[in-house]
Amino acid sequence: xTKHEIVLQTxxxxxxxxxxxxxxxxxxxxxxLESLRSRxxxxxxxxxxxHIRRGLYAKDGNYDRFEVATKIFKPSYxxxxxxxxxxxxxxxxxxxxxVASYRAETIVCDNQEYIFRGLKPTILSNALGVTIQDTYxxxxxxxxxxxxxxxxxxxxxxxxxxxxxxxxxxILPVYGNHKRMKKVVDxxxxxxxxxxxxxx
Numbered sequence: 798x799t800k801h802e803i804v805l806q807t808x809x810x811x812x813x814x815x816x817x818x819x820x821x822x823x824x825x826x827x828x829x830l831e832s833l834r835s836r837x838x839x840x841x842x843x844x845x846x847x848h849i850r851r852g853l854y855a856k857d858g859n860y861d862r863f864e865v866a867t868k869i870f871k872p873s874y875x876x877x878x879x880x881x882x883x884x885x886x887x888x889x890x891x892x893x894x895x896v897a898s899y900r901a902e903t904i905v906c907d908n909q910e911y912i913f914r915g916l917k918p919t920i921l922s923n924a925l926g927v928t929i930q931d932t933y934x935x936x937x938x939x940x941x942x943x944x945x946x947x948x949x950x951x952x953x954x955x956x957x958x959x960x961x962x963x964x965x966x967x968i969l970p971v972y973g974n975h976k977r978m979k980k981v982v983d984x985x986x987x988x989x990x991x992x993x994x995x996x997x
Contacts, residue, residue, distance in 0.1 A: 800825065801836050805845060809856060813932050815864040818852040850906040866896045866911050867933040873898035874927050874934035877914060880941035881954070888955045897921060897936065897944055914948055919973060926968040939964040943982070947972055950981045957989035 926940030
Protein backbone atom coordinates (compact mmCIF):
# COMPACT_ATOMS: atom_id res chain seq x y z
CA UNK A 798 0.00 0.00 0.00
CA THR A 799 1.41 3.41 -1.00
CA LYS A 800 1.69 6.38 1.34
CA HIS A 801 -1.22 8.09 -0.46
CA GLU A 802 -3.40 5.02 0.00
CA ILE A 803 -2.52 4.84 3.69
CA VAL A 804 -3.46 8.50 4.13
CA LEU A 805 -6.74 7.97 2.27
CA GLN A 806 -7.60 5.03 4.54
CA THR A 807 -6.74 7.17 7.58
CA UNK A 808 -9.13 9.86 6.36
CA UNK A 809 -11.95 7.43 5.67
CA UNK A 810 -11.63 5.81 9.10
CA UNK A 811 -11.50 9.10 10.98
CA UNK A 812 -14.42 10.36 13.10
CA UNK A 813 -14.05 13.69 11.30
CA UNK A 814 -16.16 14.30 8.22
CA UNK A 815 -14.27 17.41 7.03
CA UNK A 816 -10.54 17.96 6.48
CA UNK A 817 -8.59 21.08 5.68
CA UNK A 818 -5.63 20.99 3.32
CA UNK A 819 -3.36 21.91 6.24
CA UNK A 820 -4.63 18.91 8.24
CA UNK A 821 -4.00 16.62 5.29
CA UNK A 822 -0.44 17.91 4.92
CA UNK A 823 0.20 16.92 8.55
CA UNK A 824 -0.76 13.30 7.80
CA UNK A 825 2.39 13.02 5.68
CA UNK A 826 5.92 12.98 7.05
CA UNK A 827 7.21 14.70 3.96
CA UNK A 828 5.12 15.68 0.97
CA UNK A 829 5.36 17.91 -2.06
CA LEU A 830 2.37 20.26 -1.86
CA GLU A 831 1.67 20.21 -5.60
CA SER A 832 1.80 16.42 -5.57
CA LEU A 833 -0.71 16.35 -2.71
CA ARG A 834 -3.06 18.77 -4.48
CA SER A 835 -2.88 16.60 -7.58
CA ARG A 836 -3.60 13.47 -5.53
CA UNK A 837 -6.57 15.12 -3.80
CA UNK A 838 -7.95 16.23 -7.15
CA UNK A 839 -7.66 12.63 -8.36
CA UNK A 840 -9.51 11.34 -5.28
CA UNK A 841 -12.28 13.87 -5.82
CA UNK A 842 -12.68 12.84 -9.48
CA UNK A 843 -12.79 9.17 -8.45
CA UNK A 844 -15.41 9.91 -5.77
CA UNK A 845 -13.22 8.90 -2.82
CA UNK A 846 -13.36 12.46 -1.42
CA UNK A 847 -15.81 15.36 -1.77
CA HIS A 848 -14.52 18.88 -2.47
CA ILE A 849 -16.43 21.48 -0.43
CA ARG A 850 -14.43 24.60 -1.28
CA ARG A 851 -10.82 25.58 -1.73
CA GLY A 852 -8.78 23.90 0.99
CA LEU A 853 -11.67 21.88 2.43
CA TYR A 854 -12.52 18.25 1.69
CA ALA A 855 -15.04 15.77 3.07
CA LYS A 856 -15.49 12.01 2.99
CA ASP A 857 -18.73 12.53 1.05
CA GLY A 858 -21.60 14.99 0.59
CA ASN A 859 -23.14 14.09 3.95
CA TYR A 860 -20.53 15.97 5.98
CA ASP A 861 -21.20 17.94 9.16
CA ARG A 862 -21.84 21.61 8.32
CA PHE A 863 -20.73 22.64 11.82
CA GLU A 864 -17.31 21.15 11.09
CA VAL A 865 -17.04 23.24 7.94
CA ALA A 866 -18.14 26.37 9.82
CA THR A 867 -15.28 26.08 12.30
CA LYS A 868 -12.63 25.19 9.71
CA ILE A 869 -13.10 28.10 7.31
CA PHE A 870 -11.57 30.51 9.84
CA LYS A 871 -9.67 29.48 12.96
CA PRO A 872 -10.18 29.97 15.83
CA SER A 873 -13.97 29.91 15.72
CA TYR A 874 -17.00 28.30 17.33
CA UNK A 875 -20.72 27.89 16.61
CA UNK A 876 -22.76 30.54 18.42
CA UNK A 877 -25.38 33.29 18.11
CA UNK A 878 -28.70 32.41 16.44
CA UNK A 879 -27.69 28.84 15.67
CA UNK A 880 -27.21 27.95 19.35
CA UNK A 881 -30.01 30.20 20.61
CA UNK A 882 -32.50 28.53 18.26
CA UNK A 883 -31.37 25.04 19.27
CA UNK A 884 -31.78 25.96 22.95
CA UNK A 885 -35.27 27.42 22.44
CA UNK A 886 -34.18 30.92 23.48
CA UNK A 887 -35.26 32.35 20.12
CA UNK A 888 -37.98 30.86 17.92
CA UNK A 889 -37.06 32.26 14.50
CA UNK A 890 -35.62 29.63 12.15
CA UNK A 891 -32.42 30.41 10.28
CA UNK A 892 -30.94 28.18 7.60
CA UNK A 893 -27.64 30.04 7.94
CA UNK A 894 -25.03 28.86 10.43
CA UNK A 895 -23.74 31.61 12.72
CA VAL A 896 -20.14 31.50 13.88
CA ALA A 897 -17.97 33.51 16.28
CA SER A 898 -14.59 34.21 14.72
CA TYR A 899 -11.89 36.86 14.45
CA ARG A 900 -13.42 38.39 11.32
CA ALA A 901 -16.86 39.31 10.05
CA GLU A 902 -17.77 37.77 6.71
CA THR A 903 -20.55 35.86 5.00
CA ILE A 904 -19.51 32.85 2.93
CA VAL A 905 -21.69 30.56 0.85
CA CYS A 906 -20.32 27.20 -0.15
CA ASP A 907 -22.06 24.04 -1.30
CA ASN A 908 -25.45 25.81 -0.92
CA GLN A 909 -24.89 26.59 2.77
CA GLU A 910 -24.52 30.12 4.11
CA TYR A 911 -22.06 30.69 6.96
CA ILE A 912 -22.25 34.04 8.77
CA PHE A 913 -19.13 34.92 10.73
CA ARG A 914 -19.21 37.64 13.36
CA GLY A 915 -15.95 39.08 14.62
CA LEU A 916 -15.12 39.07 18.31
CA LYS A 917 -12.08 40.55 20.04
CA PRO A 918 -9.19 38.07 20.33
CA THR A 919 -9.41 38.13 24.13
CA ILE A 920 -13.05 37.03 23.98
CA LEU A 921 -12.59 34.52 21.18
CA SER A 922 -9.65 32.81 22.88
CA ASN A 923 -11.46 32.40 26.21
CA ALA A 924 -13.08 28.95 26.22
CA LEU A 925 -15.39 29.59 29.20
CA GLY A 926 -18.84 28.48 28.08
CA VAL A 927 -17.54 26.90 24.87
CA THR A 928 -17.70 23.13 24.53
CA ILE A 929 -14.98 21.50 22.46
CA GLN A 930 -16.65 18.63 20.64
CA ASP A 931 -14.79 15.87 18.84
CA THR A 932 -14.94 17.73 15.53
CA TYR A 933 -15.94 21.34 16.30
CA UNK A 934 -16.47 23.86 19.11
CA UNK A 935 -19.87 25.23 20.10
CA UNK A 936 -21.07 27.83 22.60
CA UNK A 937 -23.34 26.93 25.47
CA UNK A 938 -26.74 28.69 25.33
CA UNK A 939 -25.49 31.14 27.96
CA UNK A 940 -22.30 31.93 26.03
CA UNK A 941 -24.31 32.41 22.82
CA UNK A 942 -26.70 34.69 24.72
CA UNK A 943 -23.80 36.84 25.89
CA UNK A 944 -22.14 36.79 22.45
CA UNK A 945 -25.38 38.13 20.99
CA UNK A 946 -25.72 40.86 23.61
CA UNK A 947 -22.10 41.84 23.03
CA UNK A 948 -22.89 42.37 19.34
CA UNK A 949 -26.47 43.64 19.69
CA UNK A 950 -27.34 45.04 23.12
CA UNK A 951 -31.04 45.50 22.22
CA UNK A 952 -31.57 42.02 20.75
CA UNK A 953 -34.96 40.49 21.54
CA UNK A 954 -35.01 36.96 22.99
CA UNK A 955 -38.25 34.98 22.88
CA UNK A 956 -37.66 32.70 25.87
CA UNK A 957 -35.34 33.93 28.62
CA UNK A 958 -36.66 31.11 30.80
CA UNK A 959 -34.42 28.66 28.91
CA UNK A 960 -31.30 30.36 30.27
CA UNK A 961 -29.27 29.35 33.31
CA UNK A 962 -28.66 32.79 34.77
CA UNK A 963 -26.01 31.59 37.21
CA UNK A 964 -23.92 30.45 34.24
CA UNK A 965 -24.54 33.76 32.46
CA UNK A 966 -23.01 35.72 35.34
CA UNK A 967 -20.11 33.23 35.60
CA ILE A 968 -19.26 33.75 31.91
CA LEU A 969 -19.87 37.53 31.88
CA PRO A 970 -16.28 38.58 32.85
CA VAL A 971 -15.04 37.11 29.54
CA TYR A 972 -16.28 40.25 27.79
CA GLY A 973 -13.88 42.64 29.49
CA ASN A 974 -16.08 45.76 29.35
CA HIS A 975 -17.81 44.35 32.38
CA LYS A 976 -19.68 47.51 33.40
CA ARG A 977 -21.50 48.00 30.08
CA MET A 978 -22.19 44.31 29.56
CA LYS A 979 -23.33 43.83 33.16
CA LYS A 980 -25.85 46.65 32.76
CA VAL A 981 -27.29 45.04 29.64
CA VAL A 982 -27.40 41.58 31.26
CA ASP A 983 -28.99 43.00 34.42
CA UNK A 984 -31.73 44.56 32.28
CA UNK A 985 -32.39 41.21 30.58
CA UNK A 986 -32.42 39.43 33.94
CA UNK A 987 -34.87 41.99 35.39
CA UNK A 988 -37.13 41.47 32.39
CA UNK A 989 -36.89 37.68 32.86
CA UNK A 990 -37.86 37.91 36.55
CA UNK A 991 -40.78 40.17 35.72
CA UNK A 992 -42.13 38.27 32.72
CA UNK A 993 -41.27 34.65 33.52
CA UNK A 994 -41.38 34.28 37.28
CA UNK A 995 -43.50 37.27 38.29
CA UNK A 996 -40.92 39.09 40.43
CA UNK A 997 -40.81 42.87 40.38
